Amino acid sequence: MNVSRPVILFDGVCNLCNASVRWVLRRDTRARFDFASLQSAASKRILEAAGVEGGAESLPDAIVLVDREGVHTGAAAALRIARRLSFPHSLPGVLGAAVPAAIRDPVYRFVARNRYRWFGRRDRCALPAPEHAARFLDADEAR
Numbered sequence: 001m002n003v004s005r006p007v008i009l010f011d012g013v014c015n016l017c018n019a020s021v022r023w024v025l026r027r028d029t030r031a032r033f034d035f036a037s038l039q040s041a042a043s044k045r046i047l048e049a050a051g052v053e054g055g056a057e058s059l060p061d062a063i064v065l066v067d068r069e070g071v072h073t074g075a076a077a078a079l080r081i082a083r084r085l086s087f088p089h090s091l092p093g094v095l096g097a098a099v100p101a102a103i104r105d106p107v108y109r110f111v112a113r114n115r116y117r118w119f120g121r122r123d124r125c126a127l128p129a130p131e132h133a134a135r136f137l138d139a140d141e142a143r
Contacts, residue, residue, distance in 0.1 A: 012037025012125030
């Protein structure tokens, strides 16, 4: 995979996903991640370069991580993201890896399936704060 930094792709109209991105931004003090909404042209280019046919529409997840090791979805993506954060915010990623995938994956899918009903959705993707705009690969796209 040819990405300079790991990229978090997220459902830009999902309130839970946007809150998760804001949470990561506040805790990613070393600016390890870049971001793009799954609805963006930037996301489509990233996924095509990673070999994902059909783009974001072919992925069942609200959060996707693209890094040098590949494309990660579901609970695996969330855990990889958490592990790259500074201590103590990396603990959920470390501890969550101890939970068998047979348990954590269905829980993730259940939350992802119900995220709009529980947390709501926006009419369009939110704009990043000016201080974070450079880390959003789709910041120059019309919203």
